Amino acid sequence: MSLGDGMRGQTGARRSKYRTGLLSTFGIAVICALAGCSDGASFRPLYGSAALGGAATQEKLATLDIAPIPGRVGQRIRNELIFQTTGGGKAQTPQYRLDIAIRESVVSTLVMTNGNAGGQIYSIEASYNLIRLSDKSVVASGKSYGRASFDRVTSIFANVEARQDAENRAASSVGEELRTRLLAILSSTA
Template sequence: MACAGLAGLGLAGCGFQPLYGSNSTTASGAKLSETMAAVDVQPIPGRVGQKVRNELIFANTGGGVAAPQKFKLRIAIREQVINQLVRISGDAKGQVYQLEASFKLIDASNGAVIHQGSAVSRAPYSRYQEIFANVRARYDAENRAAETVSESIKTQVAAFLASSA
């Protein structure tokens, strides 16, 4: 406990600042939470795309009203299912749902791409004889992957905006 306190004191003077702290600011001095609320997440096609978008909107605004748009976030996703544990009969006992997303952060005032990146998530799930169980397992895997990808994108965008906006 004392070591953690000493480490905290040691970092206090070096300019270290938590990314998601209540007093986190951008390089220009604006509150990071307000800057993130000004990011307009563009629609993404498909159920999983909508899930990623909703997760990002909620993470950026906290469920409140979005600030006037300063940035646009365009995201393209690619989905893939990978069979695992394939039996001699050719049936897969398990599958991995893979979600890849590439994104561009665009300055809304001039349309210039100011940051881009990508995120990947893999969510394994088991296959069963019951059709409904397979559908539900796949949906759960898609939701887990969407949450992971949206968190990764949010962190990358927040880190960029904290250091340059």
């Protein structure tokens, strides 16, 4: 079946408009591909196995020592980062330490006239400092955010489980964002 077969019975103007749209979409894809690959010096794969300062990406991440974070959600973020940096394997000799402090909040949404909330949004703000252990200098610092919503119902158990699920989703989101930031930071530092 060709492009024209799918447009049988259509008027000439509609068929022409369909082909023009298809060709312009294809053209945009080709231009984007060529523009992205035109300057090889500025393109570095973030997740690939290209060398970053003499070490592969996974080896560079495995040199992180992630300090304990208080609380259940803090432990979830730490576990997520440990797994993402070491891949579940053994960590190498630490060259950097990552200190994280979190602040949690819950905002009620869909508040009814009797004051009960129909839903809530759980938020985490994680402030981090990446410290080079050789000279104790702060290499990078910043904040990462995670949010997850959950519904409130009449069952107390269901509300507790829904909040814990939202906490886990937000912690996972923060862990993934921090890993991406760490990859970018460590790829530019020696």
